[in-house]
Amino acid sequence: MEAHIQADSTTNRSLQYATQFGEVNLREDKLISFTKGILGFSDCTVFGLSTMPTEESSPFMLLQCVNDPEVVFLVADPKILGFNYTEEDMQEAIKDTNFDASTTEMLVILRMHKQDGSDSCHLTANVKAPILIDSIARTGCQHIMTNPDYTTQQSVS
Amino acid sequence: MLLITRRTGESVVINGMIEMTVVEVRGGRVKIGFEYPQGNTVYRKELFVKIQDENRSAVSSLGSNLGNILKNIKIEDDNKEK
Numbered sequence: 609m610e611a612h613i614q615a616d617s618t619t620n621r622s623l624q625y626a627t628q629f630g631e632v633n634l635r636e637d638k639l640i641s642f643t644k645g646i647l648g649f650s651d652c653t654v655f656g657l658s659t660m661p662t663e664e665s666s667p668f669m670l671l672q673c674v675n676d677p678e679v680v681f682l683v684a685d686p687k688i689l690g691f692n693y694t695e696e697d698m699q700e701a702i703k704d705t706n707f708d709a710s711t712t713e714m715l716v717i718l719r720m721h722k723q724d725g726s727d728s729c730h731l732t733a734n735v736k737a738p739i740l741i742d743s744i745a746r747t748g749c750q751h752i753m754t755n756p757d758y759t760t761q762q763s764v765s
Numbered sequence: 766m767l768l769i770t771r772r773t774g775e776s777v778v779i780n781g782m783i784e785m786t787v788v789e790v791r792g793g794r795v796k797i798g799f800e801y802p803q804g805n806t807v808y809r810k811e812l813f814v815k816i817q818d819e820n821r822s823a824v825s826s827l828g829s830n831l832g833n834i835l836k837n838i839k840i841e842d843d844n845k846e847k
Contacts, residue, residue, distance in 0.1 A: 646820055647813065647816045647817045648816070648817035648818065648820040648821045649820060649821075649824075680824065680827065681820075681823060681824060682823070682827055703803060704803070704804070704805075704806055705804065706803060706804035717819075717820065717823045718823065719819070719822055719823040719826045720827060722826075722828070734816070734819050734820075734823065737816045737820075750816070750820075751806075752806070752808055752812060752816055760815060760816065760819040761819070
């Protein structure tokens with residue numbers, strides 16, 4: 609996976625990544641700063657959010673790392689997956705992260721589980737540790753929820 | 766590793782803003798209290814490690830043929846309306 613910079617027609621430079629899902633384009637002025645990195649990827653401090661390259665109406669999105677082009681997370685809005693956080697837990701996450709509640713969106717990281725010896729597989733969502741993104745400040749972080757009801761492998765399919 | 770001996774009720778202060786107090790010592794267990802500014806986080810290490818492992822597994826789980834697999838995954842329509 610190689611990234612290269614290209615000027616597009618609107619003069620906003622974009623970064624291009626060849627991922628396993630197709631080519632991802634990230635506008636440089638829309639990049640998101642994760643100052644604390646993502647847990648397990650502390651060197652990954654800049655990401656871009658992209659729709660799925662080859663699908664028009666997919667519930668999934670890609671969180672592509674700029675520091676390390678090999679790192680890409682499959683993410684989704686938890687509400688679209690049928691998962692709703694309680695208002696209390698949302699407030700806790702906002703308070704702990706110091707993000708602005710009115711401009712912050714939440715995403716969950718998805719993981720693929722393949723069954724050995726067959727083509728079937730299913731997805732789980734890490735609802736225990738969602739990604740918070742302030743879409744105006746262009747900042748993001750991963751927050752661990754204290755609520756013991758949330759799991760790192762919530763079935764979504 | 767810095768080692769400091771503390772009795773019940775005594776504290777240490779980290780970076781001038783994080784206060785950690787030994788609340789109770791019983792058997793092999795220690796109850797520790799934390800006072801820290803908003804925007805910081807304190808987790809049990811095993812939870813921290815679990816999330817790190819889950820993130821790494823999430824990245825490595827995305828195989829080359831995933832694009833086709835995702836097309837076949839159905840998210841219930843009634844969820845989308847919520």
